[in-house]
Amino acid sequence: LVFTEEDKYGLYSNLLFKYFLAEGVVCGHELFVASAKEHPDNILKELPAPLLDDTYRNELGEEATAVKSEDFQDSMKIAWRYQNLPKMEASPTTSTKFGHYYDVSKTMSPELFQSIKWHSFYLPEELSLQPQMKTCNMNSAYTRLLQSIQRIVSQEGFDGSDPQKKQKNILRIGIQSLGSLLWGDDICSNDTPEDIHSLTKFLYLLRGLLRKSLSACIITVPAHLIQNKAIMERVTNLSDMVVGLESFIGSERETNPLYKDYHGLVHVHQIPRLNSLICDVSDTKDLAFRLKRKLFTIERLHLPPDLSDTVSRARKQDLAESAKLLSSGCGAMAIGKKHLDF
Amino acid sequence: QGKFTLLRDTRTDGSFLVHHFLSFYLRAGCKVCFVALLQSFSHYHIVAQKLGVSLTAAKERGQLVFLEGLKSCLDLVFGEEEEQPGQPRPLQFVSESSPNLKALFDFVRTSLTPASGDSWKGPVLLVDDLGVLLSLGAAPVAVLDFIHYCRVAVCSQLKGNIVVLVHSNEDSEDEENELVVNSLCHHSDLILWVEGLATGFCKDVHGQIKIIRRVSLELTAEQDLVQIYQYKIQDKNVTFFARGLSAAVL
Numbered sequence: 068l069v070f071t072e073e074d075k076y077g078l079y080s081n082l083l084f085k086y087f088l089a090e091g092v093v094c095g096h097e098l099f100v101a102s103a104k105e106h107p108d109n110i111l112k113e114l115p116a117p118l119l120d121d122t123y124r125n126e127l128g129e130e131a132t133a134v135k136s137e138d139f140q141d142s143m144k145i146a147w148r149y150q151n152l153p154k155m156e157a158s159p160t161t162s163t164k165f166g167h168y169y170d171v172s173k174t175m176s177p178e179l180f181q182s183i184k185w186h187s188f189y190l191p192e193e194l195s196l197q198p199q200m201k202t203c204n205m206n207s208a209y210t211r212l213l214q215s216i217q218r219i220v221s222q223e224g225f226d227g228s229d230p231q232k233k234q235k236n237i238l239r240i241g242i243q244s245l246g247s248l249l250w251g252d253d254i255c256s257n258d259t260p261e262d263i264h265s266l267t268k269f270l271y272l273l274r275g276l277l278r279k280s281l282s283a284c285i286i287t288v289p290a291h292l293i294q295n296k297a298i299m300e301r302v303t304n305l306s307d308m309v310v311g312l313e314s315f316i317g318s319e320r321e322t323n324p325l326y327k328d329y330h331g332l333v334h335v336h337q338i339p340r341l342n343s344l345i346c347d348v349s350d351t352k353d354l355a356f357r358l359k360r361k362l363f364t365i366e367r368l369h370l371p372p373d374l375s376d377t378v379s380r381a382r383k384q385d386l387a388e389s390a391k392l393l394s395s396g397c398g399a400m401a402i403g404k405k406h407l408d409f
Numbered sequence: 410q411g412k413f414t415l416l417r418d419t420r421t422d423g424s425f426l427v428h429h430f431l432s433f434y435l436r437a438g439c440k441v442c443f444v445a446l447l448q449s450f451s452h453y454h455i456v457a458q459k460l461g462v463s464l465t466a467a468k469e470r471g472q473l474v475f476l477e478g479l480k481s482c483l484d485l486v487f488g489e490e491e492e493q494p495g496q497p498r499p500l501q502f503v504s505e506s507s508p509n510l511k512a513l514f515d516f517v518r519t520s521l522t523p524a525s526g527d528s529w530k531g532p533v534l535l536v537d538d539l540g541v542l543l544s545l546g547a548a549p550v551a552v553l554d555f556i557h558y559c560r561v562a563v564c565s566q567l568k569g570n571i572v573v574l575v576h577s578n579e580d581s582e583d584e585e586n587e588l589v590v591n592s593l594c595h596h597s598d599l600i601l602w603v604e605g606l607a608t609g610f611c612k613d614v615h616g617q618i619k620i621i622r623r624v625s626l627e628l629t630a631e632q633d634l635v636q637i638y639q640y641k642i643q644d645k646n647v648t649f650f651a652r653g654l655s656a657a658v659l
Contacts, residue, residue: 275483295582305541
């Protein structure tokens with residue numbers, strides 16, 4: 068269960084959402100798209116087109132050759148302890164091919180859709196139907212959504228209930244802007260909401276469904292609107308992976324020289340620890356994203372070298388403040404109060 | 410015997426302790442009732458196999474009673490109406506409007522009360538993540554009542570042990586959760602508190618564990634004993650060492 072906290076204007080989290088669905092199309096999985104504000108048909112029309120291998124390698128190749136032309140074979144004299152560290156790789160290497168890359172300037176061609184099956188749940192259309200399950204005091208929109216998902220899971224045999232089915236496939240579920248006002252939940256508009264348990268009950272039952280079937284789910288939530296932080300803590304506990312996107316639009320960080328190359332930060336709050344005692348933690352905790360004309364990339368955030376001629380105190384302090392705000396660790400691995408990661 | 414152990418984690422995941430206690434008590438030959446609310450059975454099974462215990466075998470010989478919360482809740486909500494009346498539905502508080510956890514307590518008590526042919530050593534109740542009960546709509550008082558009833562039944566009457574995992578956070582805004590955790594801390598005989606290092610993330614030392622033995626509860630005017638170790642989690646094992654003596658440093 069991948070839980071994404073939306074950025075303020077929802078631009079980038081929508082992009083991530085579409086990437087998840089597009090990957091499903093390219094891999095031939097079945098899709099289930101649920102939304103309360105945009106009709107799923109429209110969402111699916113705007114999925115980014117997959118990049119063919121050659122085009123992407125060419126793009127990446129240009130950048131890589133530019134880097135290689137620099138001279139980095141000189142052995143270091145002063146900072147010689149760093150000699151043995153691998154060269155900092157900002158973007159993913161082409162050697163590990165996992166998943167596909169997408170071109171955000173083009174939309175996916177309809178032919179790719181022909182081969183896959185997809186289901187949609189658009190809340191305004193579903194309100195007329197009566198739920199046939201026990202409501203458990205849960206918000207009726209969530210109840211309907213859950214029932215719809217359960218119906219698809221058992222009908223299409225994702226939970227192994229149909230042994231005749233030879234082809235095993237995966238169901239990718241995408242739920243957009245859960246918890247927002249459009250779903251009938253007032254946790255985003257009210258400090259003391261009427262029913263604080265609806266969302267968590269829904270997530271718990273969804274988690275049960277996901278665990279007993281071959282499916283994966285991404286949910287985006289406008290976390291910045293939820294007033295009651297206790298809900299976010301409980302939700303984090305109930306999800307496998309929690310990622311927060313913070314965009315720089317409209318915030319003071321937009322003009323901060325530290326962040327001039329990037330459009331926002333990626334906070335990984337939790338990574339899944341399934342079927343094992345440990346989890347796979349990456350080396351770095353500071354990730355930032357940027358939206359180039361064709362690509363959306365997530366890279367390591369590294370501080371630019373401090374090459375100012377005049378040592379202006381104000382600017383240095385500013386940079387130090389921003390640096391302190393980085394590196395909040397994830398929940399699965401421990402995080403501490405001070406920021407001396409080593 | 411008759412001890413209540415609280416597993417508490419802050420800003421990190423203490424579930425490795427749950428896996429440890431599960432395999433520890435099963436290997437010791439105790440009858441275990443495991444209320445697993447957060448993960449599926451196969452998750453615990455796979456990790457237990459790495460630690461050398463088979464959960465399916467334990468279930469078959471009646472040593473382990475496993476309540477898989479996720480599955481039980483789903484059956485409750487999507488199940489058909491023609492179930493036999495009187496069948497235990499431990500999580501039925503989820504669909505009730507004024508939830509109390511009596512059904513869950515009855516389930517625990519019936520599973521740990523020794524049957525006539527049983528030869529297991531003391532009963533053990535293990536709960537993975539009490540906070541989930543709060544997320545599902547139980548009031549904090551109901552949760553504390555449930556734990557209290559369990560203590561009376563398991564610790565006093567049956568002379569068994571209870572191990573419960575909770576999450577907490579210093580600047581947490583989840584007041585209900587903090588209330589439950591603080592109350593349980595006062596009543597525990599042993600607290601294992603897992604935290605991140607104060608200096609931040611480290612690859613070789615995953616965190617520190619504080620072992621608090623509540624000797625002060627025994628009315629002998631002694632202070633609680635506190636021991637602090639650091640740990641590193643590996644694939645099949647967790648290594649503990651004194652502070653500052655991680656293998657990476659030596």
